[in-house]
Amino acid sequence: MPVFTRSRQLPGPPDLKEPEDAVDAVGEAAQPGAGARSLRERVAHWRAWRTRRPRAARVLWWTATVLSVVLVLGAMLMPNRLFALQPDRFLRLPGEAIIGAAVLLALPRRPRVVVAALTGVLLGALTVLNLLDMGFVEYLGRDFNLVLDWGLLDDAQSYVADSMGRTTALAATVGVLLLVALLCTVMALATVRLAGLLVRDTRLATRATLVSGTAWITCSVLGLEYAGLPVASDRVAGTLTSEARRVRDTLRDEAAFAEEARTDTFGATPPAQLVPDLRGKDVVFAFIESYGRSAIEDPGIAPGVNRTLDTSTRALAEAGFHARSGWLTSATFGGSSWLGHSTALSGLWVDTQQRYRTVMASDHLSLTKAFRKTGAWDTVGVMPGVQKGWPEQEFYGLDKVYNAFEMGYRGPKFSWSTMPDQYALEAFQRLEHGKQRDKPLMSEIILTSSHQPWAPVPTMVGWDELGDGSVFRGIQKAGKDASDVINDSAASRREYGRSIQYSVTALTQWLERYGTDDTVLVFLGDHQPIARVSGDNAGRDVPVSVVAKDPKVLDKIAGWKWTEGLKPAKDAPVWKMSSFRDRFLLAYGSTPHPSGG
Numbered sequence: 001m002p003v004f005t006r007s008r009q010l011p012g013p014p015d016l017k018e019p020e021d022a023v024d025a026v027g028e029a030a031q032p033g034a035g036a037r038s039l040r041e042r043v044a045h046w047r048a049w050r051t052r053r054p055r056a057a058r059v060l061w062w063t064a065t066v067l068s069v070v071l072v073l074g075a076m077l078m079p080n081r082l083f084a085l086q087p088d089r090f091l092r093l094p095g096e097a098i099i100g101a102a103v104l105l106a107l108p109r110r111p112r113v114v115v116a117a118l119t120g121v122l123l124g125a126l127t128v129l130n131l132l133d134m135g136f137v138e139y140l141g142r143d144f145n146l147v148l149d150w151g152l153l154d155d156a157q158s159y160v161a162d163s164m165g166r167t168t169a170l171a172a173t174v175g176v177l178l179l180v181a182l183l184c185t186v187m188a189l190a191t192v193r194l195a196g197l198l199v200r201d202t203r204l205a206t207r208a209t210l211v212s213g214t215a216w217i218t219c220s221v222l223g224l225e226y227a228g229l230p231v232a233s234d235r236v237a238g239t240l241t242s243e244a245r246r247v248r249d250t251l252r253d254e255a256a257f258a259e260e261a262r263t264d265t266f267g268a269t270p271p272a273q274l275v276p277d278l279r280g281k282d283v284v285f286a287f288i289e290s291y292g293r294s295a296i297e298d299p300g301i302a303p304g305v306n307r308t309l310d311t312s313t314r315a316l317a318e319a320g321f322h323a324r325s326g327w328l329t330s331a332t333f334g335g336s337s338w339l340g341h342s343t344a345l346s347g348l349w350v351d352t353q354q355r356y357r358t359v360m361a362s363d364h365l366s367l368t369k370a371f372r373k374t375g376a377w378d379t380v381g382v383m384p385g386v387q388k389g390w391p392e393q394e395f396y397g398l399d400k401v402y403n404a405f406e407m408g409y410r411g412p413k414f415s416w417s418t419m420p421d422q423y424a425l426e427a428f429q430r431l432e433h434g435k436q437r438d439k440p441l442m443s444e445i446i447l448t449s450s451h452q453p454w455a456p457v458p459t460m461v462g463w464d465e466l467g468d469g470s471v472f473r474g475i476q477k478a479g480k481d482a483s484d485v486i487n488d489s490a491a492s493r494r495e496y497g498r499s500i501q502y503s504v505t506a507l508t509q510w511l512e513r514y515g516t517d518d519t520v521l522v523f524l525g526d527h528q529p530i531a532r533v534s535g536d537n538a539g540r541d542v543p544v545s546v547v548a549k550d551p552k553v554l555d556k557i558a559g560w561k562w563t564e565g566l567k568p569a570k571d572a573p574v575w576k577m578s579s580f581r582d583r584f585l586l587a588y589g590s591t592p593h594p595s596g597g
Contacts (some may be wrong), residue, residue, distance in 0.1 A: 022340070065197065069191035074098060075123040075187060076236050080133035083536065087596045088227035089576065095216050096236040101209045104195045105202060114284030116195035120188030126239060127187070128180055139530045139539070141333030146243060147250040148353045250354070257355050261348060261362045266585055267363075267595025273372045277556060277589035279376055279440075281548075282433065283520045285368060286445040287341055290452065290496070291525030293327065293541040294534035296567060301497040301533075306567060308501040312508040313565040316547065319512045324554055324562035325545040330527045330578040333540050338392075340542075340577065341446070342366075345396065347581030358396050367581045369397025371442035380432050380443040382407075384417070384424045384453070396444060401433060412476040417448040420458035422506040423469045424448075429514050440518065447507065450499035452530060454492060455485035457499045465511060489532050495532050499582025508566070511547065521547040522584075543568050544580070557585045 006494075048166050064551050079085060100119060108119030132144035198205045218224075220232035266274070276455040296303045313323065331351040332339040342350040345367040349358050354522055369376040381393065382399040393401045404418040406425035412422060424447065433441060449458055457480020485491045511521055528534045545566050548554055560583070564567040575583070 002394070064193065068193045071187060071190045072120075072123060072194060075127045077233060078127060078235075080136050080239070081137060082128040086227075089224060089229065091220065091571060092231055092233040092235075093212065093216050094235065095220075096234065096532060098212045098216055102200060102213070104198055105205055105209065109199075113192055113484060115385040116191040117188040117547075120191035121184045123191070123236075124184035124187035124258045126182075126236065126585060127183060129239070129243070129474060139334045141528075141531060141538075142245040143246075145246065145250060145352065147247055151353055169330055171324035203372065205256040213348060223512050224514050236361055245505070249353075254354050256359070257348075259356050259366050261358055262596035264364050264595045265347070265582055265592045266365050266370065266590060268593040269591055270545060270593070271594070273589075273591040274370045274374050275588045275590055277279065277583065277587075278553075280445075281518050281520045281550075281553070282441045282516070283371065283377070284443045284445060284522065285345070285467045286507060286521065286523040287337070287526045288447050288500070288507070289450045289526060290529045291450060291500055291542060292330075292420075292528030292534060292538070293543065294528055295497065295500045295525075297570065298312060298493075298534065298538075300493050301500075304497050305500050305504070308504050309567040311563070312504060313567070315512055316508055316566075320513070320517075320549045321511060321515060321547050322544050322549075322551070322554060322564070323566050325543055325566055325568040326560060326562040326572045328524060328544050328580055330525070330540045330542050330577050331572060332527045333538075334527060334530040334534075335452075335568075337416070337446075343577045344524065344526075344580050345444075349576065349578040351588060360392055362395075364395075366396050368442060368444050369395070370585065372399065376439060377442040378437060378439045379442045380428075380444075382424055382428045382432075382443065382542060384409075384419050385446055385451070385500070387418065389410070400432075400442060402427070402493060407431065409469040411472040414449065414456055414458055414472075414476055414479070415453055415482045416451045419446040419448075419469060420472055420506070421449040421503050422458070422463075422510075423466055423472070424462060425506055425510040426466050429510070431572045433514060447503050449506070450496070450503045452492075452496075452497045453482045453486045454495035455480040455482045457495055457502055459502065463509070472516045476554050480517060493533050496529050504566075519549065520553055521545075523547070541574060542577075560587070 072093060076096055077090045077092055079089050104116060107115060108421070129144065129146075136142055136144045141291075159308070210271070216232045224231045252404045266467065276338060296302055312466075316323065328344065330340045331343040331349055336353075339350050339352075339356055342348075342356055346359050346364055347367070347559060348355070348359055348364065349360055367381060372379045379397055379399045381396065381398040383390065384404050384407065386401070386403040387405070388403075390401060390403065405425065407419070409419045409423055409427070411419065424445070425475055428443065428445060432443065432453070456476055458479075459473060459475055465471055480491070480495065485495050507521075507523060512517065513522070522545070524544035525541060526539055528540055531538065542565075545568075546554065546557060546562075547566075561573055
């Protein structure tokens with residue numbers, strides 16, 4: 001009797017005696033022996049259980065079938081944005097499911113099982129990619145790059161370890177790997193199951209496939225939509241095409257950018273013609289972590305930050321300092337701070353990890369290295385976030401770099417940040433800036449207290465009370481727990497604002513206390529905070545300020561039309577961050593002499 005006749009008479013669990021049954025297929029493939037007999041015994045036991053519990057068996061069969069359909073269609077229709085995870089996104093007709101059904105119906109049994117299983121694994125991988133896109137958009141404002149971003153997953157693991165402990169990071173890593181493996185396995189089992197259901201009644205399945213294909217073509221031709229989306233979906237095909245195009249463009253970009261990095265407007269400029277108008281000045285380039293435009297303009301964050309900027313502007317003015325401020329558009333968003341640092345200082349648009357590696361391996365002239373090239377400055381880096389070897393020191397032209405372990409700090413960590421900014425600045429003063437020297441000092445300082453998860457946030461203490469940092473133990477213990485802030489968007493926004501206020505206050509108080517007539521401070525943000533804090537539609541602009549006592553320093557940049565004070569106006573000029581190096585060098589008397597090309 002034909003299989004489809006039996007199927008129509010009794011919808012429900014298939015008869016295991018059918019030759020197309022997946023378990024029998026495995027049994028036939030097994031070699032004679034104990035293993036095969038054991039399999040047959042398990043099959044016989046399963047059949048006996050179904051006979052004894054027909055209703056439970058039917059419920060189990062339908063549950064597994066419905067879950068398989070939901071998993072497969074859900075993977076095909078799943079968006080790659082958190083805000084798009086709405087029920088109406090899954091009420092569409094996926095063309096890939098129709099094509100897949102037609103292919104499976106045409107294949108013999110064993111190739112069909114193999115193709116179905118591989119399709120399931122592919123859908124599992126596609127689901128993982130969609131989840132990665134969601135996470136990257138949430139934190140970095142862009143999609144996951146299949147070529148370049150695998151290394152960032154290791155950075156994410158390190159971030160969790162530094163913020164919440166190694167045990168938590170290890171448990172999270174193991175859990176994620178197990179979930180990925182489970183997802184791909186379950187998806188493969190689901191597609192194999194659905195493939196088996198198709199061939200139970202090939203005539204009915206063929207008709208259904210033809211009808212579905214006709215409906216998909218009709219909806220596509222007529223442009224029918226539901227909830228603003230086309231009914232005829234090709235989400236899987238579109239994603240695969242998009243990823244293939246991104247991989248191709250990434251590989252092309254690597255070659256093009258390597259050529260661009262070899263060309264340098266100031267690469268052949270003689271030392272005597274680099275920044276002559278800053279000779280004799282102690283120049284400090286400071287980056288404030290996650291200091292973005294949202295800190296100054298977002299209604300929920302800006303009031304406290306703007307009060308701090310206004311107060312600091314007045315305090316600096318009383319100490320004889322004046323400032324000009326504008327906006328730079330960062331090459332990164334939400335994280336990967338090193339991309340922002342390298343973009344601002346290299347004059348190149350460094351928006352990927354591959355570009356970063358290319359720049360670091362080149363002899364392109366960084367802004368900080370230009371000072372060392374003159375021979376007129378000692379150069380130093382203060383890097384409290386660096387906890388291992390840092391070969392980038394050579395690219396940035398730093399004679400000496402102080403990492404997290406070389407500043408004498410004996411206090412507690414503040415989540416990811418190894419020490420409060422106030423301590424890092426005081427250590428800089430003690431170890432370098434406050435010393436008598438034959439040459440002026442050029443310094444690069446990376447301030448980390450405003451790094452996510454923004455808990456606990458340090459508070460200012462008396463500068464004379466800093467000691468070895470032990471004074472911060474009580475402050476750290478009384479602060480908020482990182483896990484509570486991470487899981488609360490409102491708390492994240494509030495604590496982010498507090499962290500920016502702290503970092504700006506620490507830096508400007510250091511300048512009031514220790515700055516001289518020859519001190520020039522350039523400070524800026526490296527990127528905006530993550531989208532959960534800055535919002536889904538936030539741009540990439542960050543504030544930048546130049547502060548000095550000598551009026552000639554600010555006169556040199558009068559043509560920039562920047563805003564007076566530490567708070568740039570909403571309509572202040574906006575430049576790409578990669579343009580800052582050349583503008584700064586030109587403003588302070590450097591003469592272009594191109595190299596490379």
